[in-house]
Amino acid sequence: MQAGLSDEHNIFRNAVRDLVEREVKPHVLDWERAGEVPRSLFETLGELGFLGVRLPVEHGGSGLDFWYTTILIQEFMRTGSVGVPVAIMAHAEFGTQLIAAAGSDELKAELLPAAIAGTKIAALGVSEPNAGSDVAAIRTRAVRDGADYVINGSKTFITNGTIGDFITTAVRTGGPGSGGVSLLVVPATTKGLARNRLKKIGTHASDTAELYFEDCRVPVRYLLGEENAGFGLIMQGFTAERLVISVIATMQMRMMWEAAREHGHDRQVFGRQLLDFQVWQHRLADAITTIEAAETLTFRAIGSFVRGEPSDQLASMAKLFATESVLDVARECGQMFGGMSHLEECLMARLYRDSLAMTIGAGSSEIMREIIARSVGLVPGMVK
Numbered sequence: 001m002q003a004g005l006s007d008e009h010n011i012f013r014n015a016v017r018d019l020v021e022r023e024v025k026p027h028v029l030d031w032e033r034a035g036e037v038p039r040s041l042f043e044t045l046g047e048l049g050f051l052g053v054r055l056p057v058e059h060g061g062s063g064l065d066f067w068y069t070t071i072l073i074q075e076f077m078r079t080g081s082v083g084v085p086v087a088i089m090a091h092a093e094f095g096t097q098l099i100a101a102a103g104s105d106e107l108k109a110e111l112l113p114a115a116i117a118g119t120k121i122a123a124l125g126v127s128e129p130n131a132g133s134d135v136a137a138i139r140t141r142a143v144r145d146g147a148d149y150v151i152n153g154s155k156t157f158i159t160n161g162t163i164g165d166f167i168t169t170a171v172r173t174g175g176p177g178s179g180g181v182s183l184l185v186v187p188a189t190t191k192g193l194a195r196n197r198l199k200k201i202g203t204h205a206s207d208t209a210e211l212y213f214e215d216c217r218v219p220v221r222y223l224l225g226e227e228n229a230g231f232g233l234i235m236q237g238f239t240a241e242r243l244v245i246s247v248i249a250t251m252q253m254r255m256m257w258e259a260a261r262e263h264g265h266d267r268q269v270f271g272r273q274l275l276d277f278q279v280w281q282h283r284l285a286d287a288i289t290t291i292e293a294a295e296t297l298t299f300r301a302i303g304s305f306v307r308g309e310p311s312d313q314l315a316s317m318a319k320l321f322a323t324e325s326v327l328d329v330a331r332e333c334g335q336m337f338g339g340m341s342h343l344e345e346c347l348m349a350r351l352y353r354d355s356l357a358m359t360i361g362a363g364s365s366e367i368m369r370e371i372i373a374r375s376v377g378l379v380p381g382m383v384k
């Protein structure tokens with residue numbers, strides 16, 4: 001699909017595909033029912049070196065490029081469960097990359113080897129009941145007390161929130177606004193931390209939770225970067241997160257389209273194949289055109305990121321287009337399945353309901369439009 005991938009990328013793809021076929025696909029429906037992926041999946045991925053593809057070599061990672069992450073997502077999407085790659089990415093990309101980027105050497109040596117081995121699971125805790133899109137408005141407070149920070153507040157919608165062993169957490173250490181936000185790693189064993197799994201309408205295999213912090217003590221050495229410098233780090237991390245969601249969305253569309261084409265051949269109505277009707281040929285022609293466009297934009301944004309030129313503008317455009325397109329493709333392809341599109345046992349139905357979170361997580365479509373508008377000088381008073 002992507003141009004310019006090396007033999008090494010293709011060898012990696014084959015290894016991931018083999019694992020997914022043998023050890024993941026057979027269990028996916030059980031994980032969807034359980035509302036989580038098992039710890040053993042992380043351990044298996046860790047043994048094969050799949051969790052540290054972009055993490056530093058000195059801590060056990062492979063220090064590879066984002067195309068490897070892309071391949072990992074694409075192959076895990078082949079399970080038909082969006083929740084599975086979401087859980088893996090919340091760990092390998094969202095929760096741990098910020099530690100690699102801003103943690104002290106001591107903290108990296110403490111946390112990254114276990115994260116890369118899959119023996120400890122990570123999460124990223126930014127969103128709160130009163131602050132999702134507006135990250136600068138978070139209220140969870142961390143107050144310095146001797147060698148510790150004492151944390152009080154709450155988080156919500158945290159992927160891997162219940163199964164996670166440590167949560168890279170946004171806290172308020174200073175005054176109001178973006179200049180008062182820090183990032184602290186909170187071990188799940190911290191006294192005073194309570195967790196509650198949320199029941200979602202989609203992405204069932206990924207565990208999503210509310211977290212409550214009551215006088216939680218965390219050593220000061222768990223701070224990432226400088227105090228009150230967390231907002232910039234979170235924003236920096238968002239570029240890769242948006243690329244992750246864009247890849248998930250493009251693969252969702254591919255799989256929906258392939259399922260619809262197969263169904264269109266198999267299903268007979270009024271004595272004819274569905275795909276005998278031009279209306280369905282044209283709907284699928286529109287859908288594949290949309291998919292190609294979304295992939296082209298997504299791969300362009302990834303190419304820029306891999307070249308060391310991360311672009312908020314391109315990542316936001318890719319996420320906006322890919323995730324809004326998923327809803328269109330889901331509606332068109334889903335319609336072709338008739339009543340089957342409402343049954344949990346039907347792959348199309350599961351992809352359909354999993355598409356709804358894509359325009360929300362890692363920055364909503366409205367926030368993507370804000371970033372794009374600013375980046376092209378549409379906001380009055382801004383210098384282009």
Ligand SMILES: Cc1cc2nc3c(=O)[nH]c(=O)nc-3n(C[C@H](O)[C@H](O)[C@H](O)COP(=O)(O)OP(=O)(O)OC[C@H]3O[C@@H](n4cnc5c(N)ncnc54)[C@H](O)[C@@H]3O)c2cc1C
Nearest residue numbers: 124125126127132133157158159357360361362363364366
């Ligand atoms: C499945 C799932 C997994 C998630 N995982 C994580 C996670 O691991 N960690 C984490 O920290 N968070 C996570 N989130 C939370 C996610 O990042 C937030 O839901 C998202 O940022 C939106 O915040 P909100 O829900 O508070 O909505 P709000 O911010 O309250 O927004 C409500 C609506 O208003 C719109 N809106 C907001 N601001 C503007 C504006 N300026 N102009 C116009 N419209 C606007 C939004 O687009 C949205 O449509 C997850 C969410 C989901 C659904």
